[in-house]
Amino acid sequence: xxxxxxxLQLELGATVxxxxxxxxxxVQRQSQQWRLYKQARPHAQxxxxxxxxxxxxxxxxxxxxxxxxxMSGEQESTLRIVPCMADRNLVLNLDKPIVVPAGxxxxxxxxxxLMYQLYIGNSKQPFYEFLVERxxxxxxxxxxxxxxxxxxxxxxxxxxxxxxxPIPHRAMLELRLCNRxxxxxxxxxxxxxxxxxxxxxxxxxxxxxxxxxxxxxxxTDELSLHYAKSVPCRYDSLQLVSESRLxxxxxxxLRALEAIIG
Amino acid sequence: MELFQxxxxxxxxxxxxxxxxxxxxxVLGLVLRNIIVSGMRKYVDNxxxxxxxxxxxxxxxxxxLFVFVLIALSELGFHSGVLLAVAGVLSVAIGFxxxxxxxxxxxxxxxxxxKSFKVGDIVAVQGTRGEVISIDWLAIKIRTFDNxxxxxxxxxxxxxxxxxxxxxxxxxxxxxxxxxxxTDCAALEKLLNQTIVHEQAxxxxxxxxxFRLHVGVLGIQVQYxxxxxxxxxxxxxxxxxxxxxxxxxxxxxxxxxxxxxxQGQDNSFRMPYP
Numbered sequence: 001x002x003x004x005x006x007x008l009q010l011e012l013g014a015t016v017x018x019x020x021x022x023x024x025x026x027v028q029r030q031s032q033q034w035r036l037y038k039q040a041r042p043h044a045q046x047x048x049x050x051x052x053x054x055x056x057x058x059x060x061x062x063x064x065x066x067x068x069x070x071m072s073g074e075q076e077s078t079l080r081i082v083p084c085m086a087d088r089n090l091v092l093n094l095d096k097p098i099v100v101p102a103g104x105x106x107x108x109x110x111x112x113x114l115m116y117q118l119y120i121g122n123s124k125q126p127f128y129e130f131l132v133e134r135x136x137x138x139x140x141x142x143x144x145x146x147x148x149x150x151x152x153x154x155x156x157x158x159x160x161x162x163x164x165x166p167i168p169h170r171a172m173l174e175l176r177l178c179n180r181x182x183x184x185x186x187x188x189x190x191x192x193x194x195x196x197x198x199x200x201x202x203x204x205x206x207x208x209x210x211x212x213x214x215x216x217x218x219x220t221d222e223l224s225l226h227y228a229k230s231v232p233c234r235y236d237s238l239q240l241v242s243e244s245r246l247x248x249x250x251x252x253x254l255r256a257l258e259a260i261i262g
Numbered sequence: 263m264e265l266f267q268x269x270x271x272x273x274x275x276x277x278x279x280x281x282x283x284x285x286x287x288x289v290l291g292l293v294l295r296n297i298i299v300s301g302m303r304k305y306v307d308n309x310x311x312x313x314x315x316x317x318x319x320x321x322x323x324x325x326x327l328f329v330f331v332l333i334a335l336s337e338l339g340f341h342s343g344v345l346l347a348v349a350g351v352l353s354v355a356i357g358f359x360x361x362x363x364x365x366x367x368x369x370x371x372x373x374x375x376x377k378s379f380k381v382g383d384i385v386a387v388q389g390t391r392g393e394v395i396s397i398d399w400l401a402i403k404i405r406t407f408d409n410x411x412x413x414x415x416x417x418x419x420x421x422x423x424x425x426x427x428x429x430x431x432x433x434x435x436x437x438x439x440x441x442x443x444x445t446d447c448a449a450l451e452k453l454l455n456q457t458i459v460h461e462q463a464x465x466x467x468x469x470x471x472x473f474r475l476h477v478g479v480l481g482i483q484v485q486y487x488x489x490x491x492x493x494x495x496x497x498x499x500x501x502x503x504x505x506x507x508x509x510x511x512x513x514x515x516x517x518x519x520x521x522x523x524x525q526g527q528d529n530s531f532r533m534p535y536p
Contacts, residue, residue, distance in 0.1 A: 043460055093467075134460065138467040139432055139489065149431055149491065152466050 006081040008056065015060045016079060018116075019050040020132045027079060027118065028060055033071045034079075034120050036128055037064035051132050052116070052168045054081070068128065076121030083114045083207060084242035085171070085194040086131070091140045091150040093189045094157070098177075100185040100216075105178040109161040111170035112194060113153050114207065117242075132169035140191045150191060161233060171199050171207035174232040178215040185216050195245040196227060202235045276338045284334035291330025295323050316381070316396065317374065362417070366400040369416035373397070378419075383428040387414050428492060432465065435488045435499050437506065440480040442516035447474055447484065450515055454486055457509040463498040465489040481518045 008016060010029040018025045026037040039061065090112055100106060113133045117126035133153070141147015158164055161172050173192070179185040197209040211228035227248065231238065276284075299319050306315040374397075379385050383394050385404065392406035402419065404412040427433070441450070451472035458464050468489045476483040486506065490498035510517065 046460075091467075134462070136459075136462060136464075136466045137491065139465055140467070144432060144434075144468060144489075145430055149465075 008079045009077050010079055015058055017055040017058050019053045020130060021048050021051055021134050022046045025130065026060055026064060029077065032073055032075060033069055035069045036067045038067050039064055046134065048133065070120050070127050072121065078121055080119040082117045082119060082242055083199055084117055085197050085199060085209065085245060086113060086115050086151055087195065087245065089148060089150040090192045090194045091138050091152050091189060092155055092192065093152065094187065097186050097188040100177050100179040102179055102182050102184055105176060107174060107176040109158040109164065110155045110173045110175055111164055111167060112173050112192065112209065114169050114171055114199065166206040171209045173209050174211040176211065176213040178213060180218045181216050193225065196248050198244045199241045200231050201239040201241050202231060202233060203237055208233060280337050280339065284337040287330050287334040287337060291327055295326040298326060299323055317399065363400055366416045369420040370399045372420055373416055378424060379426045383426055385427065386425040387419060388422055390414065431492050432489050433492050433495055435490055435502055437486045437502060439484055440518040441482045441484055442518055443481045445482055445515055447472060447482065453509060453513055454506055457505050458488060458502065461501065463490055463494065463501055
């Protein structure tokens with residue numbers, strides 16, 4: 001299922017510019033085709049102030065690098081810009097370790113970086129997808145042999161989600177850590193399975209994803225991950241913007257301790 | 263000669279109908295082989311590695327053909343007992359004549375169990391480096407980076423060293439340099455890390471490190487190590503050098519001349535100075 005978030009109608013020859021932290025993307029409609037150009041900004045000018053600002057009816061600058069073109073053989077005038085979760089897991093390195101005492105289950109909130117997808121016409125497959133923020137790659141695993149390549153991101157660990165201002169390129173996650181072991185659980189980095197999370201738009205202003213519970217089972221090296229069915233916050237209107245990239249066969253899955261918490 | 267005549271005798275008694283039936287069985291065998299191989303392709307391709315899929319397909323293909331050739335020969339009047347006896351004699355003779363092939367075949371079975379590499383991996387075997395394009399019962403085939411086709415017998419793989427560059431998803435890039443003795447290595451490490459921090463090609467974890475290796479007549483030998491994805495490794499290495507060398511020059515770090523010495527087999531250096 002696909003739910004359009006931002007839908008734009010472009011005339012022939014019209015161009016739309018979308019700002020990210022590091023680049024400006026130009027999408028131009030031509031006769032029976034669309035073209036995507038990218039212009040990188042110097043490091044000094046890279047910031048998130050203008051992130052996701054969409055400018056319409058602008059002239060296409062000269063000397064742009066064309067990334068790809070879309071040729072369908074039809075006159076398609078619709079461009080949809082849809083947020084979704086990242087295509088890899090997200091790793092959060094905590095400045096200071098969090099210690100969860102034995103038998104406790106604290107919850108906190110994190111803002112997860114989103115990817116955006118561009119769809120042309122009624123296509124169910126995106127033409128292009130991009131990260132708004134520059135997320136470096138990071139290896140998450142017990143050694144360089146076992147582990148996975150993830151995006152590393154920075155976020156504040158919040159006790160109350162109302163402390164956080166809505167950010168268009170982040171989705172809020174409620175994370176509950178349940179320590180059933182008899183020892184304290186110390187966490188210095190955490191691997192969040194972004195590909196299993198959907199994106200919802202709450203009250204037309206803020207993105208949320210479903211709550212995630214990580215349980216440290218008693219006397220074992222295994223963690224169970226439980227995905228909730230809906231968002232944990234209060235809302236008047238809720239819209240599913242994009243479904244999770246991958247589906248877990250059960251809402252609760254088991255993974256080794258070191259695969260989630262470094 | 264007598265054995266040959268004994269084997270060929272049934273052919274003289276075979277009529278046209280027997281020949282047609284034998285031909286029919288051969289055609290049926292070919293058709294059945296194609297159906298079975300294409301039928302198992304979907305399953306095998308999804309459930310096993312590419313090289314095992316190739317080997318399974320070939321094994322099944324030869325087995326089906328062998329059975330139908332036996333049936334066709336039976337139709338022509340051959341007795342399967344005689345055929346198997348001949349096959350036994352021939353296999354001993356062939357076995358003696360082709361010890362190398364047998365050795366390669368058995369080595370191939372060991373390789374299959376070891377899973378040291380698979381089709382598509384980049385490997386180095388006895389000075390040959392390239393992409394594995396096929397793993398067969400007797401030999402593997404490698405396409406080198408200058409597009410040469412190299413056949414390496416399985417026996418050589420079992421006896422020698424094989425380096426697989428694609429086994430793990432990430433790899434370390436090492437750049438070794440000699441620096442002037444006055445170099446502040448801690449400050450240099452900070453500078454290098456800041457230089458590459460915005461490049462997506464380099465991983466943040468494991469973190470980059472500047473190893474101080476030696477202090478010698480040429481200055482301090484250091485190694486800057488950065489982790490990158492296996493995919494695009496060579497591009498990442500070029501990018502790393504393109505970034506750090508100008509950054510060091512701008513910061514006034516003096517890279518001393520590379521020592522003009524030859525590394526010996528025993529890892530020692532013939533120094534140009536007494």
